[in-house]
Amino acid sequence: MSAPTANTPVIPASATDAALTPPLRERAGDFWFVLRRNPTAMIGLLMIAVVILSAIFAPWIAPYPANQIDFAVVSQPPSRAHLFGTDQFGQDIFSRILFGARIDLLIALSAVVISLLVGSIYGAVSGYVGGLTDEVAMRIMDILQGFPRFIFAMGIAYALGPGIQTVVIATAVLNIPGYARLMRSSMLSAKTSQYAMAAKAIGANHRAILFQHLVPNCLIPIFVISTMQFGWAILEAAGLSFIGLGVETSRAEWGAMIQLGFQDFLQGHWWMYTFPGLAIAWTVLGFNLLGDGLQDVLDPRRR
Amino acid sequence: MTTNDLQTHIQDAEQHRAPMLEVRELETQFFTRKGVARVLDKLSFDIGKGEIVGLVGESGSGKSVTGFSIVNLIKSPGKIVAGEILFEGRDLTKSTEDQMREIRGKSIAMIFQNPRGSLNPVLSVGDQLCQVLKYRQGMSKEQAKRRAIELLTLVHIPEPERRLKAYPHQLSGGMAQRVMIAMAISCGPELLIADEPTTGLDVTIEYQIIQLLKEMRDLTGTSVIVITHDLNMAAEVCDRIMVMYAGKVVEQAPVDQFFSRPSHPYTLGLLASRPSLHGSAEIPTIPGNVPDLIHRPSGCSFHPRCRWATAECSATEPEPQTIGPHHTASCHHLEEVQRDIAAAR
């Protein structure tokens, strides 16, 4: 069951193998060279830049504060005063979307960092120890991947109670297997590389050298996986908030905003859920396009 | 006129009866990120009807690119930028893709190194042979099957009916190459390009494949270009040998001439570095590497590796000099080279 699943980016084995040769700096240069000529990746990068900028400058760009309740302008359709309309509490949706970039990027970043750390260590150790331990460890990852993803996240979120940390943890857990697999296969190829053999032969500290060799070689594939995981994390976090198990609707978070809009669904207040959804789609599309382009860069056959 | 002269004259007439393929100043370049690699550099040569010509050289000399240029199947970022490939009077470099497709297989066919990888792993031998016969010869299923069995018999595959059902992974390398040859000759091409056809095969199998190529020539009268780095093999199969270096033919000669009077310093290097059956203790190699095709050496491309090189060599490019009938070599110092060889003996 080692085939990629719907939610794990497809990193070809050759990508990790190929990454094991030239020095990192030269590869990073190559990387940027190819990336710049890949329109898909560049569009993605541009889209992400917009989101990051709006997260940073939200207090200056946004016409209203994120949580300014104003019952005089409840459920207003888009107008000059409220570009994307207002919600049931008279909060300005455009401003909330700008501020929402902060929470959503923060959640995605934390989730990705946690799953990266846990998954990488898990995979590296599993690959290093090898044998039965490795076999069992990887079967556990198989099982985790076979779990219905969203239900699993719901279960965790339900157990932990709503809140930002909950969303972070629930999303992080889902993404561990991807990193574990990548690190394990990199570790296996590092173990058999001539470099490691030579280190062993001259009696150098084998383990230290293995990790020294492993880390720079994994950076680029991990970077690629992470861009895709970023997108997934945002979608999953939004999903959890949407069903009320994630971020509370009082906060300016995109999924929670759609939940608020959904409550008014039958009233035809389309702007309440349409715009936050567009914000999510924009951001995730940015990350996916970048990731898609990066995969091409990694796999020379697809350039 | 002596008898000897007369004989060469007859040979001459025979070989030059119809140069069915004329390559003129062909330039194929690869547009890489580091720059433009000029892989074929004003390459010119002729192939006569029914001739087996060996194209030899180190890897990177452009011999395979030559083969792929002829059928216009160079992979990106490679491109033919100048020159002519005259095949039966028409310039293939000016043909459209549709015209080229018509020519491939029917007029010019290829066989490749790694025959097993060159066959489709999920289609049976019969499927692959029959689809060529069906789509290129317009045969019905029944006709194609009968013809496929004939073709397999022709290339000496035992139990051809049974082999039709076999898949490439069930074949040995030699068997797979026979199937490739059967596919290549199935539409009766006038020219067969064999790109390293025996690389990776056992010596005995190699010999059989070479014999088969010769046999096919004798049977169908097709011309054959054998691309190889193996001079022993070329000696075995070819009527004529062309040595390529850095995208140019530096020496060409009929096979006996080639071995009896090698002239170009690079040819001498190749001959010296060839593993002989007598097993000399040490194989001398040509010093240096194949040149960087992006920053090509000035003058004669071989001069950085040549012990006869002078200032003239790095300044001007040598023109082909006639040494004997159909024997030319491009070198400024042919006399010195000959003198030194004589002295060494």
Place this chain on the structure above:
Amino acid sequence: MRLARYIIRRLLFLIPVLLGAIFLTFLLTRMVPGNPIERVAGPYASDEAVEEMKRQAGLLDPWYVQFWNYLKDLLQGDMGISFQTNQAVTTDLRDRFPASFELVFFGMLLAVALALPLGIISAMKQGTWIDHLTRIIAVLGVSMPIFWIALILISTFYNRLGWLPGPQGRLPIAMSPPPEVTGLYTVDSLIAGDFDTFRAATRQLVLPVLTIGLTAMAPIARMTRATMIDALNSDYIRTARSLGLPTRVIVTRNALKNSLIPVLTLIAAVFGYAIGGEVLVEYIFTWPGLGKYSFDAIMGSDFPAVQGFIILAVAMYVLAYLIVDILIAILDPRIEY
């Protein structure tokens, strides 16, 4: 027969994975706070009564005894009683399975029908604007939150245009389901010759199927493109080209079969995933399937139901892989079985 032996071998290989899944699910559901017994007993039950109920439910036994009992019951097809429906979980799951299957099956059909041509065209036009455009379209499907796609589709085609029915399940409320044969309303209504029901069931299906299709399309299209590019650059395609075979024949008869073998594995994975995973779609469309069931189960701390659902989902996932393994063994002559 050799193929049968191969299937049995593959099945045996999958048993540890399933067993592991059962154990992991068991552990996880036990770790979730919010004691279900207290919920069932209600706030007015005495402590003794709760204790007695726990004892009866076996919750006071050591965990390994509980696990062993659970496993024993499971083998007899007993997954316990759902706290919410008061029915056997097995019965609940069986009742809801066809609804999910119908939804996901048509969704995947749509996804594959869209993804394969997109991937193939993209690969053939690699690097051109057509390639970039098709890739953006494909990636777009996987970049939108699935629940949002559902909302937008409903608000457009139901609220605004009124072309399609609203999110009210598998059939309009006034209609009764066709006599059950397969459990798929579209199929059953055709079997019964009831075209009104067929039409109604199909109309109910359109929007959720579209939602699933759009999201499932992207990974399949991406993989098709990748494997197709590999195939088109392979030595055997070079051979086919050198023989002057027409492009159509090269793509369909020579490259496609090779490139589809890995894609098939992915399709199975997506399918296996989707059948237990379309929680949000079923929630929004009030589709009475497994996803909605498990959603309600989690929200109501319905242990046995959640546990039963996860095991079924993993089993579906594993089964999908098994089917693909068999298909690949048949399609790929290199695999010896």
